[in-house]
Amino acid sequence: MNPAALDHTMLALADPTRRAILQRLGAGEARVTEIAAPFAMSLNAVSKHIRMLERAELVRRRRAGREHYLSLNPKPLDAAAEWIEQQRKLWNIRLDALERALAEHDD
Template sequence: MKANSLSRSLDSTLHAIADPTRRAILRRLARSEARVTDLAAPFRISLNSVSKHIRTLERAKLVERRKVGREHILRFRPEPLHRVQEWIMKQQEFWRASLEALDGLLNQANDMEE
């Protein structure tokens, strides 16, 4: 389907946040930067697994990494979420528009009955 880059980046953003572990990681990072180990701490899953989730978030550009010595510091990047907001608002706009159109039709029908 529609393989333009805008659509593909929405795909990766949405896929990234469609997982509760990754959402928890983002929630944590929204407060402050943290190392991979810090992020992994609250989870029962392996550090390796968390590391992979972080990669997914990085690919979606929701997280940015910078190395300080042997530590990898992760930081939340909210920009891609704006695209999601925009997409949702656009759907709602269409939806409202169609409701209003329906409303218009019904009123018209009413007028004719009178």
């Protein structure tokens, strides 16, 4: 588990265009041009977003002639979700301890 991998994953998720691309790919693979179509930016800009998603390994590319088919790889989401869940768990444990301490103090 490379620590920079989580950096890349989180950074990839920190942009609405990239989140929309992932959401689109959730429905199945698609070509670069198809993915870019809904966005009010150049194809090149979307191409760069895709590159960031690939760096995070959230997106895989399959070349079929001149067309590149992209698909979602949800694996890195596991580490991201795990970090957040771990954090929430620890926080809750601490809050529970606080509550118990307060309850005791009431006696």
